[in-house]
Amino acid sequence: MAGEREGAPYSNSERVRSGAVIVEMTSPLALAFRAESIQWGLTAHGIHDDITDLWYHHLDRQWRTAPAPLAGITLSTSLFCLETFARDYGMRVWFRAVHKNRPDGLAEHVLSGDERLVEQAAALCRGCDGEWGRAFASFATALPLAKSGKIQQKIVETAAPPYEEPRPMVSWIIGPRPRNQSGPIS
Amino acid sequence: MLPPGVSAGTFAGAVKQFQGIVGKDWVFTSDEDVALYKDSYSPFWGEKDEILVSAAVAPSTAEEVSRVVRVANTLKIPIYPISTGKNLGYGGSAPNLSGSVVLDLKRMNRVIEVDDKRHFAIVEPGVSYFDLYRYIQERGLKVWIDTPDPGWGSVIGNAMDHGVGYGFGPFRDHFYSHCGMEVVLPNGEIVRTGMGALPNAKTWGEYHYGVGPYVDGLFGQSNFGVVTKMGFHLLPAPESYLTGTVIVPKRNDIVSLVEGANLLEHAGVIGMPEYGSPLGGFGGADQEMRSLMSKPGGPSVADLDQYAEKTNRGFFRLTVQFYGAQKVVRAQWEYAKEVFAGIRGVKFNEGDFIKFPATQEQLDKAHKVSIGVPNLAIFQIGARSEFNPSPTDGHLWFSPIIPKSGEAILEAQDVFMKAFRDMNMPSLVSPFSTPATWMYRAFVFIMGFPVYRNNIEQNKKTREVFKHLIQVAAEHGWGEYRTPPVFQQQVTDAYSYNNHALRRLHETLKDAVDPNGIISAGRYGIWPKQMRGQKKA
Ligand SMILES: Cc1cc2nc3c(=O)[nH]c(=O)nc-3n(C[C@H](O)[C@H](O)[C@H](O)COP(=O)(O)OP(=O)(O)OC[C@H]3O[C@@H](n4cnc5c(N)ncnc54)[C@H](O)[C@@H]3O)c2cc1C
Numbered sequence: 023m024a025g026e027r028e029g030a031p032y033s034n035s036e037r038v039r040s041g042a043v044i045v046e047m048t049s050p051l052a053l054a055f056r057a058e059s060i061q062w063g064l065t066a067h068g069i070h071d072d073i074t075d076l077w078y079h080h081l082d083r084q085w086r087t088a089p090a091p092l093a094g095i096t097l098s099t100s101l102f103c104l105e106t107f108a109r110d111y112g113m114r115v116w117f118r119a120v121h122k123n124r125p126d127g128l129a130e131h132v133l134s135g136d137e138r139l140v141e142q143a144a145a146l147c148r149g150c151d152g153e154w155g156r157a158f159a160s161f162a163t164a165l166p167l168a169k170s171g172k173i174q175q176k177i178v179e180t181a182a183p184p185y186e187e188p189r190p191m192v193s194w195i196i197g198p199r200p201r202n203q204s205g206p207i208s
Numbered sequence: 209m210l211p212p213g214v215s216a217g218t219f220a221g222a223v224k225q226f227q228g229i230v231g232k233d234w235v236f237t238s239d240e241d242v243a244l245y246k247d248s249y250s251p252f253w254g255e256k257d258e259i260l261v262s263a264a265v266a267p268s269t270a271e272e273v274s275r276v277v278r279v280a281n282t283l284k285i286p287i288y289p290i291s292t293g294k295n296l297g298y299g300g301s302a303p304n305l306s307g308s309v310v311l312d313l314k315r316m317n318r319v320i321e322v323d324d325k326r327h328f329a330i331v332e333p334g335v336s337y338f339d340l341y342r343y344i345q346e347r348g349l350k351v352w353i354d355t356p357d358p359g360w361g362s363v364i365g366n367a368m369d370h371g372v373g374y375g376f377g378p379f380r381d382h383f384y385s386h387c388g389m390e391v392v393l394p395n396g397e398i399v400r401t402g403m404g405a406l407p408n409a410k411t412w413g414e415y416h417y418g419v420g421p422y423v424d425g426l427f428g429q430s431n432f433g434v435v436t437k438m439g440f441h442l443l444p445a446p447e448s449y450l451t452g453t454v455i456v457p458k459r460n461d462i463v464s465l466v467e468g469a470n471l472l473e474h475a476g477v478i479g480m481p482e483y484g485s486p487l488g489g490f491g492g493a494d495q496e497m498r499s500l501m502s503k504p505g506g507p508s509v510a511d512l513d514q515y516a517e518k519t520n521r522g523f524f525r526l527t528v529q530f531y532g533a534q535k536v537v538r539a540q541w542e543y544a545k546e547v548f549a550g551i552r553g554v555k556f557n558e559g560d561f562i563k564f565p566a567t568q569e570q571l572d573k574a575h576k577v578s579i580g581v582p583n584l585a586i587f588q589i590g591a592r593s594e595f596n597p598s599p600t601d602g603h604l605w606f607s608p609i610i611p612k613s614g615e616a617i618l619e620a621q622d623v624f625m626k627a628f629r630d631m632n633m634p635s636l637v638s639p640f641s642t643p644a645t646w647m648y649r650a651f652v653f654i655m656g657f658p659v660y661r662n663n664i665e666q667n668k669k670t671r672e673v674f675k676h677l678i679q680v681a682a683e684h685g686w687g688e689y690r691t692p693p694v695f696q697q698q699v700t701d702a703y704s705y706n707n708h709a710l711r712r713l714h715e716t717l718k719d720a721v722d723p724n725g726i727i728s729a730g731r732y733g734i735w736p737k738q739m740r741g742q743k744k745a
Contacts, residue, residue: 072584074584077584078338082338099599100587107360
């Protein structure tokens with residue numbers, strides 16, 4: 023299931039499966055991501071913005087013992103908390119995409135982070151036919167590793183999804199800092 | 209970036225020595241790593257005055273801290289200790305002096321001791337409220353912690369900046385409830401205060417003073433040492449918890465309401481009183497309220513009372529919280545009602561009752577910090593929503609201390625509303641604003657000012673308004689209890705009695721304890737001798 027997508031320029035050793043996915047349960051986009059992630063065999067954790075329980079019962083232990091990449095679609099406030107925590111365990115945000123539905127009927131996706139991830143996510147986004155949630159789930163099954171490389175930003179426009187999104191969502195990937203250093207420290 | 213006044217060669221030598229002490233993995237010098245120590249809520253985002261860090265060093269023991277400090281002292285490298293570095297709204301993990309080396313104590317995360325018969329804990333700086341809570345829960349210990357809104361902060365770090373929580377009595381003043389410290393002085397010497405100074409001390413976490421002068425206060429909000437352990441008094445886990453609400457109909461009823469709450473609180477009957485107004489802020493205001501508020505000079509007391517009467521929601525609300533045995537809390541609520549019964553038109557509502565252990569449903573519904581459960585729910589208020597259409601990238605807390613009286617609340621409302629009017633700014637204060645009550649014996653008339661990562665002009669304006677409010681507050685005898693580094697000079701300048709005698713005393717102590725001025729230069733207006741003239745301005 024977690025195979026290489028066609029045409030991806032990296033070998034399997036340069037990809038990693040997301041340990042789990044984090045989903046904002048009030049967002050149609052995030053719920054689409056959740057449904058597809060479960061299809062791909064990924065464990066999905068649902069939140070309602072507040073990350074306390076998720077962090078206290080799962081992530082704290084997991085990041086202490088085996089920090090692994092994690093993908094999510096959440097509100098920016100949840101990501102702020104996760105990102106701030108992640109630093110304490112030697113983790114970083116590898117990639118983020120802020121999604122906004124514009125009044126002109128298009129959706130705007132501002133992608134930033136590690137160059138390799140941004141490039142590939144941008145290609146995926148352009149071809150996703152407005153179904154970013156599904157596309158991002160398949161991405162999460164075989165994430166290109168962030169390589170402490172250059173930071174990049176790209177803006178992609180797509181058709182707006184066929185549902186109302188009450189609040190702007192952020193898709194993101196958090197993973198161990200590229201030098202593979204772990205420990206409870208920024 | 210280099211620390212000010214330090215050559216590249218000296219700095220490289222220092223980094224090498226730090227690596228020798230803590231290991232290469234725990235010295236951070238790359239741009240990407242040191243950028244993480246910027247203040248996430250900086251009011252200077254994208255400006256040249258943004259405070260930056262030259263490196264970070266993360267020791268794991270007090271002995272390592274001592275060796276790092278000795279190196280810094282020998283080479284005159286400015287260092288800035290943080291515990292978990294989450295001081296958001298008050299400077300984050302950034303130092304006052306750009307180019308300082310952050311001494312990051314997160315790895316020192318051992319809970320040394322928790323005693324649930326004598327009710328205290330001794331912890332290291334990297335222990336967060338979540339960590340201490342987990343430690344207590346996993347062992348089934350019968351004590352509660354007192355936690356600030358975000359549970360990810362450090363028990364020590366929060367106390368060091370005079371942080372506060374939501375629990376019972378003086379426990380929620382976190383510096384006040386500490387008991388004994390271990391401190392690394394700027395020359396690297398390790399000192400213990402209070403009973404901890406006694407080798408084999410048996411009462412470090414219980415009796416504050418030891419014998420002789422009590423020096424602990426010198427290490428809070430200052431730069432005289434690096435704290436590596438601290439004791440804290442804890443609340444015995446209560447059997448149950450009850451809340452009640454008292455609603456009064458008129459604006460001036462706040463005077464009797466506060467008097468009653470003070471009586472109950474200072475006698476140990478209630479926990480933290482929480483004030484509010486059922487009429488809310490401008491956000492939910494109807495047309496009538498909006499036109500009242502836009503009257504030149506603002507609405508009169510009679511206008512407001514009439515409006516409150518019409519809406520039949522009451523003017524001010526007080527939530528009281530009781531902790532203890534079931535029989536006792538019920539009797540306390542009855543007594544509280546008697547205390548307020550003299551206020552004409554007063555209404556009472558009994559609120560939540562929890563017999564511990566709480567059910568999940570009770571926990572989900574509760575204001576968790578009031579029952580000692582750390583969490584991060586507070587950050588939800590920052591999300592974009594119908595009520596918050598333009599979320600910000602953070603905020604600065606303006607925190608003036610005012611007297612614990614209804615008169616002072618009304619005066620503060622009027623004074624600050626006028627200050628906003630004078631500055632032609634939308635007011636953060638209304639006739640319904642109430643203070644925070646974290647301090648046991650005073651109010652904090654707190655306001656959160658927005659900061660943005662992409663709006664330099666707005667941030668500049670915010671800094672101006674903030675400075676103006678510091679001045680206005682000082683003119684009325686109100687000083688801030690805590691403030692972000694950018695305002696620390698001005699805020700401490702206001703404490704100027706007898707030609708800044710207190711500042712001069714701090715400086716005398718600084719020169720004696722830290723003659724090279726290596727620790728937290730500029731913290732709360734205390735600059736090392738060699739920087740004093742240039743930085744004070
Ligand atoms: C939404 C929101 C709500 C908040 N609510 C509260 C609240 O309810 N109560 C409250 O108090 N605060 C609150 N804050 C402010 C802040 O987040 C907390 O106070 C937080 O606990 C402070 O960060 P910290 O514990 O990581 O301390 P740190 O950042 O580690 O320390 C704070 C400062 O103390 C000094 N210091 C720390 N450790 C040492 C040491 N070992 N030796 C010497 N000096 C040291 C340093 O100057 C440091 O910068 C809130 C902030 C936000 C954003």
